[in-house]
Amino acid sequence: MARLELDDVTKVYRGDDDEAGVVAVDDVSVEVPDGDFLVLVGPSGCGKSTTLRMIAGLETVTAGEVTLGDRTINDVSAQERDIAMVFQSYALYPHKTVRDNIAFGLEESTDLSDGEITETVEEATELMGIDDLLDRKPGELSGGQQQRVALGRAIVRDPDAFLMDEPLSNLDAKLRAEMRTELQHLQEQLGVTTVYVTHDQTEAMTMGDRIAVLDQGELQQVGTPLECYHQPSNLFVAGFIGEPSMNVFDGHLQTTELVTDSFTYSFSAESVSDLDLEEESELVLGIRPEDIELGERSTDEHRFEAEVVVVEPMGNENIVHLQFDDTPTDDEFIATTEGIPSVSSGDRVGVVFPEAAIHLFDADTGKAVKNRRLSFTGTPAEMLQ
Amino acid sequence: MGRIQLDHLTKRFGETVAVEDVTLDTEDGEFLILVGPSGCGKSTTLRMIAGLERPTDGNLYIDGDHMNYRVPQNRDIAMVFQDYALYPHMTVRENIRFGLEEEAGYTAAEMDEQVEATAADLGIVDLLDRKPGELSGGQQQRVALGRAIVRDPEVFLMDEPLANLDAKLRSQMRTELQQLQADLDVTTVYVTHNQTEAMTMGDRLAVLNDGRLQQVGEPLTLYHEPANQFVAGFIGEPMMNFLHGHADDETFTGSGLEYPLDDRLADAVGDTDELVLGVRPEAIDVRRADEATGEREPGPHEFRMQVAVSETHGDQNVVSMTVDDEETDHDALRAVTDGMHVVTQGDSVVVTIDPETVHVFDGETGETLCNRLLETDPELAAVSSN
Amino acid sequence: MSQSTSRSPIDVESLVENFNYRRVGKYALVVLFLGFFLVPLETGIMTALKTNSAIARSLPFAPPAGEGFTLTNLEYAFSQLTNSFVNSLLMAVPATLLNVLLASMAAYGLTMVSWRGQIAVFALFLVGVFVPYQAVLVPLSQFWNNMFPLARMLEPLFAAIPFLQGGHSRLVPLTITHVAYGIPICTVLFRSYYKSLPNSLVEAAKIDGASITKIYRRIVLPLSLPMFGVVFIYQFTQIYNEFLFSFTLITGSNHPAAPVTLILPAIGSSTEGIDFGIRMSAAFLAALPTIILYVAFAEQFAKGLRTESG
Incomplete structure (x- = not known):
């Protein structure tokens, strides 16, 4: 068990002839407290896998420090880092039985006697519920079982840290949901510091204690899932976290009104005056699809008219594609509604953007200027410090 | 044209029954989704329609013609594969053109014109002279689609075409694909195990389990009025x-x-x-x-x-x-x-x-x-x- | 494998750090193996360049010094071998080309096209790999001499070609024999490569409307070029170096159609004893074509092996 810390970590791949090279990871600093579950998330090519591979020792670190426990491990070889990794492809040895697959790491990295190894392997497989598969070969196992063996191989070594590289992406949806919960339970039970790479929204939101959002090699935000969802630090995080994405509208400020191409949004006086913004600032207004209200419920000044383009019913919710008048054809925005869809394409509906749910971003830098107001019901959560 | 009928279609591999007694009828221009857990027979069904597998029993008709023994090239279908199956040694242009070369009645100039037009529709004109290896996943996906639509087939078959894309790109391509299918109005059979794709893309949904057809209907009908416990459990996330x-x-x-x-x-x-x-x-x-x-x-x-x-x-x-x-x-x-x-x-x-x-x-x-x-x-x- | 990257060329500390016994041992082993493989070759070349008296006086692997150096051995060996070089290449090049092409087609048919009974046919190919040369020698000469005397039939035709006397017609049955004998192993090599290609490529082409031959010509053939390199080099070496079939079908070193492998044993040996200088020169010259081939196609060879295993 140990704390993991990345300190200004940078990775540059140098090409043969161009001097500048490609910066895959740029000055990333994150701390993972002992026993914490950190999810690294971002679009493909954002550097999340490279970061993970640097922690594992499979890539060298160009600059900065990787610290595990109380030692810097930049120059420690992968074999000696006391880290276990689960790969996307499971990377099981096809010619070995499940038992030998799991025992292999122990034989290589510890001085345990054969008896102790057998015992440890059996404990681990029992924990994973694969104790009846011990003598099979990987080829005879289903995807979920292979996944469990790969996990078993990781936990049996009792490492300081787990690294997981999209371990669930090869499973089908139902199995993935099941394994997701199982993995969480397992991590809680073992209390091992874990770094988990994924591009899956649901995994990012539900599995980690904290998530770190990366884009183009740069760290965008580190925080609890709900922080990243409700208080994104910039436009990228706002757009990346959440499915369907947050709707954004470009506009500029005129006293207490935001003027966009399609509508004029007036803020209550106190909410903008706090922001200390210059007149005519270029801003981006953001609102989550589930915060948009459809219907004729209220007659406040935040109600606009829009036309329904497409309704995608999902059963539990409906994804409604909407469009304001006089906007180019592909400029749609999305609202989600619950239950049986009661609007259909072509309908004209009232659209309400409640002021509490509005985010504002600086149009140039993308930085969040104002995030939504939060009012949780149920447990008044301390989850968002 | 382009109506697909499966009549008590069965496929056995040795002792294993992959598809059992599936009867299904699409309408012309319909977007039908085949959905089910892995190993439920959805891909085998698609491959039988494509002519890559021969049915053990039952009959298959496209546009009223009996298809059981017809080779794929004579079925007037196009298929998009999960791994795209682009020819790695050919440029994008050659990839898209390849299928056209076998169709009778095109001059070389017409073929080139057709390829250009298709590429323009899909927004991949600048990529025409690259090789597949130089393209991103989303671009490869578009090339694979281009190869399918350039031949203007009666039927599109798609085998989890979005499975290899990341989440954001997937939802974008989902909408694009729907739009494309609606514009072309070609009967489409689409295999997936993704909930969202199943619920939102198709006109109708066919749920398979253990090779048997469980229910066919509009997505919301299956969601709210499932025919059995399997369909009720399979459709909907969380279940x-x-x-x-x-x-x-x-x-x-x-x-x-x-x-x-x-x-x-x-x-x-x-x-x-x-x-x-x-x-x-x-x-x-x-x-x-x-x-x-x-x-x-x-x-x-x-x-x-x-x-x-x-x-x-x-x-x-x-x-x-x-x-x-x-x-x-x-x-x-x-x-x-x-x-x-x-x-x-x-x-x-x-x-x-x-x-x-x-x-x-x-x-x-x-x-x-x-x-x-x-x-x-x-x-x-x-x-x-x- | 190495974790450290030296920050400047004169960073003494890191140099010392890098100096460890494991690394020294590794390089020592490499040098040892290099010597093991290269010394015989070097000895051969050195001997070829020495006069008879120098051979007697100096160590075998020492370079020729002063008057001990001569090129006459090489000149003599070359004059003796010229004719047989032509014969060898006349036989080996077409035989290898045909061999590789047919084997690739056979592998394609056995791997990527499905038809009833292909397993049984492939089993026959596998058996073909294991038939020893010696077992077929007698039937082979029976066949080409008595049952189907192709060489005799073609003799008038060959007599009409300048530089080739009628005797060269014997190269034709030899070529055919090599093709037939080489196909099984080449087919197995190609088959394992084709198995590694994604099946969906062929299926996509099928649905695109391509016929079986077009799929081969346009998709499979271009994709297997690296494998062609590997199999070509391998098979050319086999055929070029082969002795038993040539000996059986051409009969002796005196025949005008004799390939290099038949001439080589006779060169430099006479009643006075063995002339090592000439023998080594001949051996070196005989090995040249395959060496050139390896050097020229080394990259292709490595690439082909890589794609096959990956």
């Missing part, structure tokens, strides 16, 4: 809650709960012995115990439960709960609450299950005995009728 038990005196007992059945449910149950009650997670109301009832005793459809896990997704929360004072490690119910309504692990909550939202299945056969009642939001309904 429907199932409570196993039996009924006595108009009361359902099982899974640590006693649930009074109203007339509608009791009628449907009749004298069936083993029962499964089904409730969608979003139909369950969850409130903290102190807020919900205060000192009041729970009503007949209310239950006290303990929160085992609460997953925050942002827009919604998935709450797993166990029955109070019940020594099981097995979560009794899963509910979905609004994103702003957060309960935490260990909270004591009151759960309300409205009898109108309950499905009842036969515990032995899995057949549906009755489905939930449906009603639309009256306010929104009023808006749309204006």
Whole structure:
């Protein structure tokens, strides 16, 4: 068990002839407290896998420090880092039985006697519920079982840290949901510091204690899932976290009104005056699809008219594609509604953007200027410090 | 043109039955989705339509013509593969053109024109002279689509074409594909195991399990009126809650709960012995115990439960709960609450299950005995009728 | 494998750090193996360049010094071998080309096209790999001499070609024999490569409307070029170096159609004893074509092996 810390970590791949090279990871600093579950998330090519591979020792670190426990491990070889990794492809040895697959790491990295190894392997497989598969070969196992063996191989070594590289992406949806919960339970039970790479929204939101959002090699935000969802630090995080994405509208400020191409949004006086913004600032207004209200419920000044383009019913919710008048054809925005869809394409509906749910971003830098107001019901959560 | 009929189609590989007695009829221009868990036979069915597998039994017709023994190249179909199957040694232009070369009646100039036009439709004109290896996943996907549409076939077959893309790109390509299919108006059969794709893309949905067709219908029909427990469980994420038990005196007992059945449910149950009650997670109301009832005793459809896990997704929360004072490690119910309504692990909550939202299945056969009642939001309904 | 990257060329500390016994041992082993493989070759070349008296006086692997150096051995060996070089290439090049092409087609038919009974046919190919040369020698000469005397039939035709006397017609049955004998092993090599290609490529082409031959010509053939390199080099070496079939069908080193492998044993040996200088020169010259081939196609060879195993 140990704390993991990345300190200004940078990775540059140098090409043969161009001097500048490609910066895959740029000055990333994150701390993972002992026993914490950190999810690294971002679009493909954002550097999340490279970061993970640097922690594992499979890539060298160009600059900065990787610290595990109380030692810097930049120059420690992968074999000696006391880290276990689960790969996307499971990377099981096809010619070995499940038992030998799991025992292999122990034989290589510890001085345990054969008896102790057998015992440890059996404990681990029992924990994973694969104790009846011990003598099979990987080829005879289903995807979920292979996944469990790969996990078993990781936990049996009792490492300081787990690294997981999209371990669930090869499973089908139902199995993935099941394994997701199982993995969480397992991590809680073992209390091992874990770094988990994924591009899956649901995994990012539900599995980690904290998530770190990366884009183009740069760290965008580190925080609890709900922080990243409700208080994104910039436009990228706002757009990346959440499915369907947050709707954004470009506009500029005129006293207490935001003027966009399609509508004029007036803020209550106190909410903008706090922001200390210059007149005519270029801003981006953001609102989550589930915060948009459809219907004729209220007659406040935040109600606009829009036309329904497409309704995608999902059963539990409906994804409604909407469009304001006089906007180019592909400029749609999305609202989600619950239950049986009661609007259909072509309908004209009232659209309400409640002021509490509005985010504002600086149009140039993308930085969040104002995030939504939060009012949780149920447990008044301390989850968002 | 382009109507596909499967007539008692069966495929056996040695002893294993991959597809069993599937009868299905598409309409011309329809977008049909084949969905099911891995190994359910959906890909085999698609491959039989493509002519890559020969049916063991039954008949296959496209546009009224018997197809069982016809080779793929004579079926006038195009197929998009999960791994795109682009020819790595050919440029994008050659890849798209390849299929055209076999069609009779094109001059070289016409072919080039056709390729250019298709590439323009898909926004890949600048990529025409690159090789597939130099393209991103999304671009490769577009080339694969281009190769399919350039031949203007009667039928499109797609085998999980979006599975290799990342989430954001996938939802973008999903909409694009739908648009494309609507514009071209070509009968399309689309295989997926992705919930969202299944629910949103198709005109109709065919659910397969163990090689057998479970139900065919519009997505919402399958969601709200499943024909059996398998369909109810397969469609919807998080999946429907199932409570196993039996009924006595108009009361359902099982899974640590006693649930009074109203007339509608009791009628449907009749004298069936083993029962499964089904409730969608979003139909369950969850409130903290102190807020919900205060000192009041729970009503007949209310239950006290303990929160085992609460997953925050942002827009919604998935709450797993166990029955109070019940020594099981097995979560009794899963509910979905609004994103702003957060309960935490260990909270004591009151759960309300409205009898109108309950499905009842036969515990032995899995057949549906009755489905939930449906009603639309009256306010929104009023808006749309204006 | 190495974790450290030296920051400047004169960073003494890191140099010392890098100096460890494991690394020294590794390089020592490499040098040892290099010597093991290269010394015989070097000895051969050195001997070829020495006069007879120098051979007697100096160590075998020492370079020729002063008057001991001569090129006459090489000149003599070359004059003796010229004719047989032509014969060898006349036989080996077409034989290898045909061999590789037919084997690739056979592998394609056995791997990527499905038809009833292909397993049985492939089993026959596998058996073909294991038939020893010696077992077929007698039937082979029976066949080409008595049952189907192709060489005799073609003799008038060959007599009409300048530089080739009628005797060269014997190269034709030899070529055919090599093709037939080489196909099984080449087919197995190609088959394992084709198995590694994604099946969906062929299926996509099928649905695109391509016929079986077009799929081969346009998709499979271009994709298997690296494998062609590997199999070509391998098979050319086999055929060029082969002795038993040539000996059986051409009969002796005196025949005008004799390939290099038949001439080589006779060169430099006479009643006075063995002339090592000439023998080594001849051996070196005989090995040249295959060496050139390896050097020229080394990259292709490595690439082909890589794609096959990956």
